Amino acid sequence: MKNNLKDENKTMKLLISPHLKPIYGFIFQYVKNAPDAEDITQEVFVKAWRNLKKIKQKNFKAWLFSVARNTSIDFLRKKRAIPFSEFENESGENILDETLADETDLPDEILAKQNIKEQLNAAINKLPPQSRLTLLLHYKENFTFQEIAEILHEPLNTVKSRYRRATIQLKILLSQN
Amino acid sequence: MNQNFTKLFSYFDSPEPSKNLLEKITRRVREEQRRWAIKQRLAIFSIGLIFSVPAAILSFQLVRTEMAASGLQEFLSLIMTDSEIVMTYWQNFILIVLESLPTVSLAVFLVALFIFLESLKLLTRELKNFAPLKN
Numbered sequence: 001m002k003n004n005l006k007d008e009n010k011t012m013k014l015l016i017s018p019h020l021k022p023i024y025g026f027i028f029q030y031v032k033n034a035p036d037a038e039d040i041t042q043e044v045f046v047k048a049w050r051n052l053k054k055i056k057q058k059n060f061k062a063w064l065f066s067v068a069r070n071t072s073i074d075f076l077r078k079k080r081a082i083p084f085s086e087f088e089n090e091s092g093e094n095i096l097d098e099t100l101a102d103e104t105d106l107p108d109e110i111l112a113k114q115n116i117k118e119q120l121n122a123a124i125n126k127l128p129p130q131s132r133l134t135l136l137l138h139y140k141e142n143f144t145f146q147e148i149a150e151i152l153h154e155p156l157n158t159v160k161s162r163y164r165r166a167t168i169q170l171k172i173l174l175s176q177n
Numbered sequence: 178m179n180q181n182f183t184k185l186f187s188y189f190d191s192p193e194p195s196k197n198l199l200e201k202i203t204r205r206v207r208e209e210q211r212r213w214a215i216k217q218r219l220a221i222f223s224i225g226l227i228f229s230v231p232a233a234i235l236s237f238q239l240v241r242t243e244m245a246a247s248g249l250q251e252f253l254s255l256i257m258t259d260s261e262i263v264m265t266y267w268q269n270f271i272l273i274v275l276e277s278l279p280t281v282s283l284a285v286f287l288v289a290l291f292i293f294l295e296s297l298k299l300l301t302r303e304l305k306n307f308a309p310l311k312n
Contacts, residue, residue, distance in 0.1 A: 009207075013199060013203060016199060020194060024198070034192070037192070038195060049206045117188045117190070120186075120188050120189055121190055124189060139182055139186035140186055140191065
């Protein structure tokens with residue numbers, strides 16, 4: 001019995017550990033403080049365990065991020081710590097954004113900067129929350145735009161246009177420094 | 178994916194969770210498993226309790242009616258009036274008493290009573306286990 005419990009604990013840890021840091025990092029982007037991010041992370045994995053048998057989605061990772069997004073927003077809603085529209089509603093976007101195109105890659109000079117790490121962290125934190133999340137999900141977690149749209153519960157075009165805007169903003173912020 | 182952006186984001190420092198977070202999560206999941214198991218047992222024992230009460234009452238009434246019809250009381254009153262005869266033919270007497278017992282309804286009543294008492298005992302125990310988890 002004790003051995004069974006140990007094995008089960010081991011399996012549980014094996015299931016959780018690959019997703020722990022990405023999920024924590026994602027939640028941190030919403031709540032911006034470690035204790036709350038840890039509480040929400042716990043909640044997310046408990047929810048995941050509860051619904052493990054019900055998951056119909058093939059992409060477990062994307063589903064987990066979606067749960068993390070919902071739990072974080074619920075937490076913020078309860079706390080009312082932020083203007084909620086900042087995270088949820090971007091319907092007031094400029095329609096021109098849809099056609100805004102800047103597919104050019106990042107200039108090499110920016111990457112060659114000595115303190116690029118600090119500059120990047122500072123620049124990312126200056127981005128609007130949804131833009132920040134879109135970039136991090138795309139580049140750090142390798143999600144496709146379709147998956148990001150599902151995670152953030154937004155239309156694909158909104159995600160794409162926000163991504164374009166965010167890359168331009170990031171380029172500008174990094175060039176300024 | 179833009180190559181330079183991919184490279185750029187490799188410099189991004191994702192916040193690190195505390196070392197014991199994984200442990201905390203497994204502990205909470207365990208607690209959740211335990212709570213779920215207790216809830217399931219509470220439901221089973223409650224159902225047992227709910228159904229055993231009317232079953233016990235109905236079967237008890239049936240036992241009473243059948244006992245009155247079986248003439249068991251007359252046999253038992255023999256113990257008081259003609260105890261010598263009862264003592265002489267005690268083996269036959271016991272057989273007659275047993276034959277006149279309403280066995281089926283008595284068995285149903287005892288089973289219902291057993292289920293009621295067991296459900297009550299287990300329900301109390303599970304409620305005691307559930308109370309600390311609720312907080």
